[in-house]
Amino acid sequence: MITENIHLLPMSSPADYAIATLGSHTALQILKGAKDEGFKTICVCTKGTKEPYESFRVADQILEVEKFSDFFSVEEELKKQNAVLIPHGSFVSYIGAKEVQKVSMMHFGTRSILAWESDRIKQREWLALAGLRQPEVLEKPEDIDRPVIVKFHGAMGGSGYFIANTPKEFYDHVRDYPMEERKYVLQEYIVGVPMYIHYFYSPLTDELEIMSFDKRYESNADSIGRIAARDQMDAHIKTSYTITGNMPLVIRESLLPQLFQMGRRVVETSRKLEGVGKRGIFGPFCLETIIDPQLNFFTFEISARIVAGTNPFVNGSPYTWLRYNEPMSTGRRIAREVKHAIEDDRLEEILG
Numbered sequence: 001m002i003t004e005n006i007h008l009l010p011m012s013s014p015a016d017y018a019i020a021t022l023g024s025h026t027a028l029q030i031l032k033g034a035k036d037e038g039f040k041t042i043c044v045c046t047k048g049t050k051e052p053y054e055s056f057r058v059a060d061q062i063l064e065v066e067k068f069s070d071f072f073s074v075e076e077e078l079k080k081q082n083a084v085l086i087p088h089g090s091f092v093s094y095i096g097a098k099e100v101q102k103v104s105m106m107h108f109g110t111r112s113i114l115a116w117e118s119d120r121i122k123q124r125e126w127l128a129l130a131g132l133r134q135p136e137v138l139e140k141p142e143d144i145d146r147p148v149i150v151k152f153h154g155a156m157g158g159s160g161y162f163i164a165n166t167p168k169e170f171y172d173h174v175r176d177y178p179m180e181e182r183k184y185v186l187q188e189y190i191v192g193v194p195m196y197i198h199y200f201y202s203p204l205t206d207e208l209e210i211m212s213f214d215k216r217y218e219s220n221a222d223s224i225g226r227i228a229a230r231d232q233m234d235a236h237i238k239t240s241y242t243i244t245g246n247m248p249l250v251i252r253e254s255l256l257p258q259l260f261q262m263g264r265r266v267v268e269t270s271r272k273l274e275g276v277g278k279r280g281i282f283g284p285f286c287l288e289t290i291i292d293p294q295l296n297f298f299t300f301e302i303s304a305r306i307v308a309g310t311n312p313f314v315n316g317s318p319y320t321w322l323r324y325n326e327p328m329s330t331g332r333r334i335a336r337e338v339k340h341a342i343e344d345d346r347l348e349e350i351l352g
């Protein structure tokens, strides 16, 4: 659905438009990709953070704000420049899910999907509707009859999560947490390897693309194995999953067909979700999975926008090289979609 006051001018070349985003998360590849597709680029930065965007020459213009929640103070300026806003993973966390609904400039992607993405219960409903296998969620600590990962609500970057095998282990461990922080979900712990699948769905051509894969580099989970278990115990190390960066991956080729099917089902079922609208999800999205030794994919989360795991692929991934034969990041793919929409006079179809 298009907001009434969206600023649409009858123009048909990328040169008449700008691409804007917030200076964080995946802004470097979004802006670089937009420049490669012939757009002017605008980066909205908080004070003291503009250096990367200047140094890497990706922003034609930088607009500074005190904090990202002041974004609305530059929105008029962005509208004047006929800018299309590209949201990214940090966009909602900085602006706030409710405030995002107030954005009145051109916004790439379906905003109404946010209600489903930002609610753990709704996410599970969506993924179940799409027929994806998910780690089981246990209702209460007494139900713990296998390893579970205890995820605290609002735990920034997964810090403080712990594993429990029995109700007793759970209660022994949770004692260390202040009462007010004890809102958690008990999720079956899947022993396997994490795999983050980056998709792009084009509503203009109805094509679903697999752009790339990554795994995360999490502190301290990814370094605990460097010391002996005895030393881990002695040092009372608590596992945390604070994300620090991302590593590129390729996947066993025989697994690709089912990944296309999983992505396609996510797109198709999104059109049936209450309040989302017929167009459903489009543009970039990511399925966050663990693959077990029997090669089952357990999806534990979906991100309904570009994820930072696409950052290793500014120059394209092995998969986008196959598809495009030219450097194609997810950021550039978004800009290309906007460009095609402009050229075909279908811009409204990719704004929401």
Ligand code: AMP
Binding pocket: 135, 149, 151, 157, 158, 187, 188, 189, 190, 191, 194, 216, 218, 241, 290, 300, 301
């Ligand atoms: P999350 O905060 O849900 O993104 O989880 C943080 C990290 O915990 C992930 O990157 C995974 O490495 C790990 N993780 C999350 N859920 C599970 C699960 N059900 N089984 C095994 N590992 C998980």
